[in-house]
Amino acid sequence: MNNKCKDNPTEQQLNNKPPELKDKKGGHKLLTISSNSKYTPPWTTPYIIGIGGPSGSGKTSIASKIVSLINVPWTVLISTDNFYKPLTDAERKKAFNNDYDFDEPDAIDLDLVYKCVCDLRAGKKCEIPVYSFVNHNRISNKKITIYGASVIIIEGLYTLYDPRLLEIMDLKVYVDADLDICLARRLSRDIVSRGRNLNGCIRQWEKFVKPNSVKYVLPTMNNANAIIPSFNDNRIAIKLLVDYITSKLKRKSMEHVQELIRLGKTEKIRSLMDHPMVYILPKTNQTESIQTILLNKRTKLNDFIFYFDRITTILLSRVLDNIPVANYKTIITGSNCEITHCTNIDFNMICGITVIRSGDCFIKSLKMTLPNVPIGKLLIQSDSFTGEPQLHCELLPPNLTQYKKILLMEAQVINGASLIMAVQVLLDNGAKLSNIDVVVYAATETGLRRILNAFNEEIHIYVAIMISEKDLRMGRNSWCLTRFIDTKYFGSE
Amino acid sequence: MSSEPFKNVCLLPQTNQLTGLYTIIRDKNTVRSDFVFYSDRIIRLLVEEGLNHLPVIPKTVATHTGEDFSGVGFKGKICGVSIVRAGESMEQGLRDCCRSVRIGKILIQRDEETAIPKLFYEKLPDDISERYVFLLDPMLATGGSAIIATDVLIKRGVKPERIFFLNLICCKEGIDNYHRAHPDVKIVTGCIDKGLNEQKYLVPGLGDFGDRYYCI
DSSP states (O other): OOOEEOSOOOHHHHHHSOTTBOSOGGGOBSOOOSTTOOOOOGGGSOEEEEEEOOTTSOHHHHHHHHHHHHOOTTEEEEEGGGGBOOOOHHHHHHHHTTOSOTTSGGGBOHHHHHHHHHHHHTTOEEEEEEEETTTTEEEEEEEEEEEOOSEEEEESTTTTTOHHHHHHOSEEEEEEOOHHHHHHHHHHIIIIITOOOHHHHHHHIIIIIHHHIIIIIGGGGGGOSEEEEOSSOOHHHHHHHHHHHHHHHHHHHHHHHHHHHHHHHSSOOOOGGGOTTEEEOOOOHHHHHHHHHHHOTTOOHHHHHHHHHHHHHHHHHHHHHTOOOOEEEEEEBTTSOEEEEEEEOOGGGEEEEEEETGGGGGHHHHHHHSTTOOEEEEEEEEOTTTOOEEEEEEEOOSOGGGOSEEEEEEEEESSSHHHHHHHHHHHHTTOOGGGEEEEEEEEEHHHHHHHHHHTTTOSEEEEEEEEOHHHHHTTOOGGGGSOOHHHHHTTOO | OOBOSSTTEEEOOOOHHHHHHHHHHHBTTSOHHHHHHHHHHHHHHHHHHHHHTSOEEEEEEEOTTSOEEEEEEEOSEEEEEEEETGGGGGHHHHHHHSTTOEEEEEEEEEOTTTOOEEEEEEEOOTTGGGEEEEEEOSEESSOHHHHHHHHHHHHTTOOGGGEEEEESEEEHHHHHHHHHHOTTSEEEESOEESEEOTTSOEESOOSOHHIIIIIO
C-alpha cells in the first residue's frame, strides 16, 4: 500500500481532545463554551477537503469516488478548472495554438477560489464561474450558485498550493502518479474526449505541463496529510480516507446536536408562557375545539385542512395586529365626514417566507389574509439520523431589506434547528432581526428556547400552541415530537 | 383580547391592524374590490369572536401517536340570520368559519307612509329555536331594524342569550336603544362611532354599507 499519513493525529488522540476544540490548524474553534456564546450554525463550519496532484493523476475520479462514498447531502465539489482566469485576445490566440501556459499557478484565479470557499464557510451564497475551454473565457451569464455545505471538496492542480487555502482545509490529499502515467491519461483524454491532435498535446505537455508539474505541483505533496496512489488498485486507500472523513463528520454533527441541546438548557428555567418575545394564541373555546379536531387521528383530510387553515388565519391575524403604522392620515368617509389622524397601514410592506414543506401549510391562510403578499421559500431538511438541519435551496423575494415585516412560517417546531437556520439565512440576505416574525402552529418550549437563545432573545415568535417542558418530562403531549401537520395536510400519510 | 365597554357589548381589540382596516373601509376613495376584501377581513374577525362565546363540552380524542388528548368539542348548533341586503355581505365570513351553516333571511324596510321600519319577509330554519343565532347586520345606527329582527327570532322561540348580534360599526345611542328592547343579546362589534347625525346616520361612519359592498 502506497498511501501514508503524516501530521495527522490518530482518531484516539482526537477523541481525547476537549470537545470544543476543532482539529484545525490555527486553533479555529468550532464551538465555544463561554456562557454568552452565540449559536454557530452548522453550515458555517463545513468540513473542507483539498485534493491536489499533477494533471492526469486522477484527482477528479478520486474526488467523485469520495463524494459518493461519504454519501452526505450537501457535499459540494469545487474544481479549480472553473477558476481559470479569463484570457486577453492575445492570450486566447496563443491558447488556440497550444502556446498558452495553463499549467502555471498564475493561470488559475486562486484568490477567487479562496473567496468562494470563505463565503461558503461563512454560510453566504457563493457563485462559481463557468469556464469555457472552447472560447477560453468565462461564460459571462453562467454561474453555479451554491449555498451552504456540510462538506466542501476542492479539486485541482493547485489545490494544495495556496497557503490561505491550506490554512482552512481540514484534510489535504495528494494524488500521486508517475508523470509517464499522467501523460498517457492526458493524451487519451485530450484526444478522445476533447478532440485535440496528438502533436499539439505532446508539445503542450513538454513545454508547459511537465515543467510546471515538476516545478510547482510535485512540491505540494509536502503540504498533504494523506497521499493516495493513483495507479493500480487504490480502493483500500480511498476506503481508509472515507472512513476517516466519516468519523470526523459524525463527530462534528454530534457536537452540533450537543450545542443545540445546550442552547435549550443554558437559561435559568423561566417559562416562556409570559416571555415578552413569545406570543401564544390565547385559549378560547374555538381554538381549543379546533386543536382537538386537528389532534384527533380520526379527523378526515378535508376537515383537517379546513380547520388548520382556520387556526392559521386566526394566528396570522394576531401576528398582523402589531403591524407598524406607516403614518397617520386624514380621510373623508363614505358619509362625507372628515377624520384626522387615521391609522394608515401599508400591507405591501409584508412578505412571507415558508420553510418547505411544513411552512407551506400556511400559504392558503396567508393568501386569504394578504392576497398579494410575496412569498419566498427555503428548503431545509433535518438529517433524519443526526437531527442536523441542512439548507437545500433559497428562493427569496429580491431585496428583502425593503420589507418591514417578514413572516417566517413553519407548522411545527420540535428542536428548533431548521428555524434557527432559516432565520440565519434571512439575516445573511440583509433582513433585520427585529423585522422577522417567526410564525409556528405547534412548538415545544425547548425548541422555542433554542431559537430565542440563538438570536439573543431579540426575535418575535408567534405560536398557536406551545407544549411545555414540564408536560414532556411528565410524558404528556408527546404528539408534538413528530411532524404530523404537513404529513396530514398534504395527504401523505 | 376583546373588551366589554358596555354591558353585553363585546368590542374587538383596537389593534394597529384593525384600526388600519377601518381606515381603508371608511375612506370614500377606496375602490369596491378593496372595500369588499377589507370588510371581509373585519367580518371574519367578528365571526371568530362571536364563535368564541359558544359553549363547548369536554372531548377526549386519540392522537396519531396513540396518546389521548383531552380537549373540547363544539356543543349546540348554530345558524346565521342576515338582515337583507347589507347583512348578506356577512354571510360569506360566517361560511368561511362554519362551512355548512344554515342561513335565514329577514327583510325589513321603512314603511313609506309611516316611516317606521316594517317586516316584509322572513325565511328561517325550522329548528331555529334549538340553535345559537348570529344576527348579521353591518351597521347598528338607531337599532330599529335589528330590534324588529330580534323580535322575529324570539317569537320563533330563540332564547335571547343565544343570540349574538354581529356588526362592524355601532354607536352608543344604537346600543342603548337595542339593549332597551333586548338586554340579553350580546353585541359583537369592531368599532363604536361617535354617534348619529340628524338623518340618523352613523358619524363618522362609512356611508351606505350595502351600496358600497354591492353597487358603487
